[in-house]
Amino acid sequence: MLAAARKDLLLERLRIDGRIVAKEIAAELGLSEDSIRRDLRELDSLGLAVRVYGGALPASPAVADYASRVTVAPESKRRVAAAAAALIEPGATVILDGGTTTLAMVDALPRAFHGTVITHSPTIAAALIDHEADVFLIGGRLFKHSAVACGAAAIEAANRISADLLFLGVTGIHPTAGLTTGDADEAAMKRALASRAADTYVLGSEEKFGTASRYGVLSFDQVAGVITDTPANDPTARELTEAGVNVIHAG
Structure with missing residues (x-):
């Protein structure tokens, strides 16, 4: 089998099965594991797969830059955002992570919402100007790829807040890889925010399900x-539900 045909087959298996075990596929095709x-490795370098121990997982398309992500699955993001906004009680203090789905939450959140919104995204903070909610913007080094503050200063500021809810954006949601994103500093910032909220809800638009990124x-x-x-009945949703994860279906 030619290399190009092998790669097409591997991508098809990733799409169908959600993972590849190198040893098993090598035995099936009569090839060496090497x-x-x-x-x-080549699929990983092209951003088409994420290598893990023993094989690979589907790569998330959500690691593109912020401007590009705005055009990805907009209807899915609106449905997820509406379901997320419905969980917010009047007077609550909520943290909105950066991302295009949390930006869609601003549209879903009533302008008369009387509560507090904390965010490290200047984009989200600006979108909330016409809302009645109090808005607190966490500062730090701007990670331009995702339009959010990250780094030591941002984490130090995050450690001084507390909230009822965090709505967390990730780029990958996979049964074995867990919740992942494409940058180590951004992953650390997300963990810091999660540690300051009583409950964390993950925003899972359709393009993220069954995929993974580099950093947990x-x-x-x-x-x-x-x-x-x-x-x-989506394979990833079913596997998560069977594992005891609370999967909330929007719309």
């Missing part, structure tokens, strides 16, 4: 639920 690992954020047992509009 050949499969080499193919997986949290495990599923550290969050109160995953909000998604992915159908209940």
Whole structure:
């Protein structure tokens, strides 16, 4: 089998099965594990897969830059955002993580909401100007790829706040990889925010389900639920539900 055909097959298996075990696929194709690992390295370098111990997982398309992500699955994000906003009680203090789904939450949040919103995203803070809620903006080094503050100063500021809810954005939601994102500093900031909220809900628009990125954020047992509009019979949604994860289906 030619290398190009092997890679197409590996991508198809990732799409269908949600993971590849190098040893198993090598035995199936009658090839060496080294050949499969080499193919997986090349797919990883192209951003089409994420190599993990023993194989690979589907790469998330949500690691693109902020401007590009605005155009990805907008209807899915609106449905997830509406379901998330419905969880916010009047007077609550909430943390909105950065990202395009949390930005959609601003549109879903009533302008007359009387509560407090904390965010490390200047984009989200600016979108809240016409809302009645009090808005606190966490500062720090601007990670331009995601338009959020990260780094030591931002984490230090985050450690001084507390909130009822955090709505967390990630780029990958995978049964074995957990909740992941594409940057180590951003992952650390997300963990810091989660440590300051009584409950954390993950925003899971359709393009993130069944995919993974390079850096782990949290495990599923550290969050109160995953909000998604992915159908209940979706393989990833079903596997998460069977594992005891609270999957909240939007719309």
